[in-house]
Amino acid sequence: MKEQLSKRVAEIQAISAVPKILETVAAMTGLRFVCIAHVTDDSWIACAVLDRLDFGLVPGAQLDVTTTLCEEVRDTARAVIIDSVRDSDQYRAHHTPRIYGFESYFSIPIFRTDGSYFGTLCGLDPEPARLTDSTVAATMHLFAELVSKQLDADTELVAARAELLGERETAELREQFIAVLGHDLRTPLGSILLGTEVLALKHPDPASKPVVERIRRSAVRMAALVDDVVDFTRGRMGSGITLRLRDAAIGATLEQVVDEMCGLYPLRTIEATIAPDLRLRCDPERIAQLLSNLLKNALVHGGEHTPVRVSAALDDDEFVLSVANAGPELPRSVIAGLFKPYWRAASRSGSEGLGLGLYIVDQIARAHGGSIDVSSTGGTTAFVFRLGAALPDHPPTDLLTHADC
Structure with a gap:
């Protein structure tokens, strides 16, 4: 479980645009604490944090999910935006504002492109703020969507790199095998060619001569194919074509x-x-x-x-x-x-x-x-x-x- 949570933190930390997103949201809303959190049924973990309140959370820090409003966002798949807790009939008596001492708050859900829930883009401040303004709310949703798309893009990139590395390792093993096989085939091919020469000299039967010649031609052609394969794999494996000038x-x-x-x-x-x-x-x-x-x-x-x-x-x-x-x-x-x-x-x-x-x-x-x-x-x-x-x-x-x- 800890390994899975660490992976989610690393995913967000790997997005280079995240610090700028947090700074922009803080400047636009006036909130002094903004973060991206990964939220599951039983955990809340900070993945990226901008903290000008000395709130005490750093990437990797965890909260009891039942004490947060992000739990509500997870269950309803809808944002929670509060300009002023004291003016809110729904949240003035809620335990979360009392626990964390905030007056203004927002939590925007972040979904992956496959529809699965990742967590929230959230922020809070001890002072009221105008967060329900349509432009501000729309912009925060846009940033949450941006994080979502970047998450999936980075995940796909990591998967593609891993697949490419696996394919490259497989290709190298295949080329090594072909090189060894080609080298080992030269000895029996040489024996076949030598055998055709001996047959042609010791058994000059007109009836068998065309058969011996076909064997010789086939062996010569096989030897040429082996030479080409060995040269190719030698080059792909780094040694290059060798010359004796x-x-x-x-x-x-x-x-x-x-x-x-x-x-x-x-x-x-x-x-x-x-x-x-x-x-x-x-x-x-x-x-x-x-x-x-x-x-x-x-x-x-x-x-x-x-x-x-x-x-x-x-x-x-x-x-x-x-x-x-x-x-x-x-x-x-x-x-x-x-x-x-x-x-x-x-x-x-x-x-x-x-x-x-x-x-x-x-x-x-x-x-x-x-x-x-x-x-x-x-x-x-x-x-x-x-x-x-x-x-x-x-x-x-x-x-x-x-x-x-």
């Missing part, structure tokens, strides 16, 4: 990615123009992952009967890698969401991936200090990655944790 000849690496995608999509055509002797200070494995994700996106979402075009070259002191596919022009609203996690085109089923591919592309580009741009005009959609050939020794590698998730 070195001077590398990346032309052969890019050509290998193109060859692998041709094997995974044998019915599609990829036209690649990769400049010879390309050298770049970068993480070549991450650049290969970037190209692989861009190619998968182009092959899945581009026109099925037109080639996907890849080009990679140095333009002055800038490395430029582009992947273009034919297809309907993308509206700006779609382009704006391409690099967000779990994005998928509405025109395609969700069977091709988790929607993390382009998000990972963007994070790899940022981690290198480069950029990724999209254009979609004239029936062609192109993704262009740009990176300064003279890369700083320590480019930012923690941008993933600051991405718009």
